[in-house]
Structure formats: C-alpha cells, structure tokens
Amino acid sequence: MKRYFFPLLILFLFVLYYFPILHETPDTNQNKGLTEEPTLMSDMDKVYPLPVSGYEHYIGKPIEDYQSRYGEPDSVVSNEDGTQWWSYSETVEEYLQLEVSDSLIQSIFVLGDQVNTGSLRIGMSRENVFDETQLAKHFYFDHENRSYHLTLSTKNMELFPLVEFENNSFAVLYFYPETDIIYAIRFLTYDKIMQLNYYFIEDMNSQMDEVDIIRKDIHRNDQINQLHLQEYFSIIRVKNNLEPYLSSEELENIADSLANDLGSDQLSYKELSPYEKSEIDDSTYLLKYISGNQIYDSAMKLGLFYAIQENREMLLNEEYKEFIIKVKDDDLFIVIKE
DSSP, X not given: OHHHHHHHXXXXXXXXXXXXXXXXXXXXXXXXXXXXXXXXXXXXTOOOOBOOOSGGGGTTSBXXXXXXXXXXXXXXXXXXXXXXXXXXXXXXXXXXXXXXXTTEEEEEEEOOTTXXXXXXXTTOBHHHHHHXXXXXXXXXXXXXXXXXXXXXXXXXXXXXXEEEXXXXXXXXXXXXXXXXXXXXXXXXXXXXXXXXXXXXEEETTOOOSSOXXXXXXXXXXXXXXXXXXXXXXXXXXXXXXXXXOBOOHHHHHHHHXXXXXXXXXXXXXXXXXXXOOTTTOSOOEEEEEEOOTTOOOHHHHHHHHHTSHXXXXXHTOTTOOEEEEEEETTEEEEEEEO
C-alpha cells in the first residue's frame, strides 16, 4: 500500500495545480482592448492640415496678388487652352514657376534654395519636417461637392510625401533618396493634385464596386513639357556649379531623326546607350528612353527622373554639354552628343 501512496500523492498535486490553469475563463475585456488598439492609435496619429504661413498662401489666389509683390516674370509660356507658366529665374537660387489658369495660381514649383517658402523649405531634412508636422499616408478632402481619399504608397512616402494646408492646398516635398533632404517643393490646389495622375485617389461618392481612381483630363503638350524639362535640368546643373546644357537647331534635328529611326525600338534604349548614324557624321550620340507611366506633368516627370541615381549622374556629368529632350505623350527620349 505504501508503495502506491507517493505516486498517487504526486498525481493529486499535479491535478490540483494545473486544473485551474487549463480551465481558466478567457478575459474577453483584455482581448477586446487588444483588437481596438490599432483604431485608437490611428486616431491619435491623425495629422491635421497646417496653418497657412508661407507660399501656400498664393495657391488659388489671383496671379495679380503675386505679381504686385514680386514683379513681372522673366518668361511666360502659354498653352492652347489658356494655361500659363510664369517663371521667375533672375538667379538659379531664386527660381520658381507658377502655373496659372483662369488668372488663378494653380501651383508653384520651387527649385531655388533661396526662396523663402515659409515653414517648409528646400534644404530641410525629413527630421526637420517632423519638427513642423507629421507626414501622413492618408488624406481625406472635399472638392467640388465630392469626397476623396488620397493614399500614399511606401515609395510615395519616401520620394514625394505630402503636406496639407488649411486653405485647401497641398505641398509635394521632393526628397533626395540617399540623403533625405528636400531639393524642390511644389505647392498646388486640390484640382491640380488630381491631375498629376501619380497618387492613388479614390472617389468616395462612387457607386461602383471597384475603386474609382481619378483620371482627370490631361493636357499633353509635348513642346511645353520639353521646354520645362530643359529649363529644370539647366537650373539644376547651374546650382551644382556646371554649365547649363547647350542646344542647337542641328542637335534638335538630329534628335528628331534618331527618334523617328528608332520608332518602336525605343524600348531597347532604357539605359544610356551609344548610337551612331553614319550619314550625319562620326559623332556618337548617347540615347536614353524613359517610359512615363502615364505621368504627363513636367514637374512630376522631373521628380521621377531625378529619383534614379543613374539619371542624376547623367544630368550632372560635366563632360555632357550638348543635350536635348524629346517628349512624346508621357515618354522621354534624351539625346546627348559626346
């Protein structure tokens, strides 16, 4: 009998200890708190529009307001639909471009690092921006009696995050990928940001089961986009102590000839590649083809181009002096004469 006593005693103690644990009633309140935590955090992390304190003040205002303070632009380019681009470029450090439609400022693109744009400035780091505001991934706004939801991808957040202001405007911050420093800022209206065709925007009033992405009518003016990009590239080169690109009628004719010869074979020239045309001369032309991915806005095209290190190295190569850009719809075709 004694030999069974101790094993039974051990078994009894084991059951006595583990039975309450195995049959413990779950704490439903604790589980509920865990599931609701993301919603609570989302409310706490909500980013509100910033007060108007800088260049965003001019968005949506008559162009006369800006003109009366800063004078006449150095150049004006007009589209067939009446849209104008006013460039102030007395020095590269003060360069900016205003887009004007129906005499109202739709966007201001700033490349000059001496322009006092307000709380958000060129040269700021991402950490500096966080001292002013948080960078949100989601924005909800009303425009023309409709509600919209704008969502930024991880890549959008890295390269072109947005800041919203209380006067129904946004700022696109152009960051260098490697250094996280702002090199350009674009202030723009709600309407203009929907025309960029870059950010994911959902029409919250849509009755469709699928997500309704905004596809505003795009004014595809190749010639104006070429002028803008050539201007932007030259400004960037001069800011980096390089000579602006030289262009000529001869180089433009050569670029047209090469583009026509290549035709659909442009896709073979995504990288910078040599190309010789015997009937022209013995010069070698470097070609690069860049698919636009349905981005037609010239300032946005610059940002997407400049985000790639190889493109920046090409743009800032001091040996490349003769350069021409051809724009066809949303694609870029670049020709450099060595």
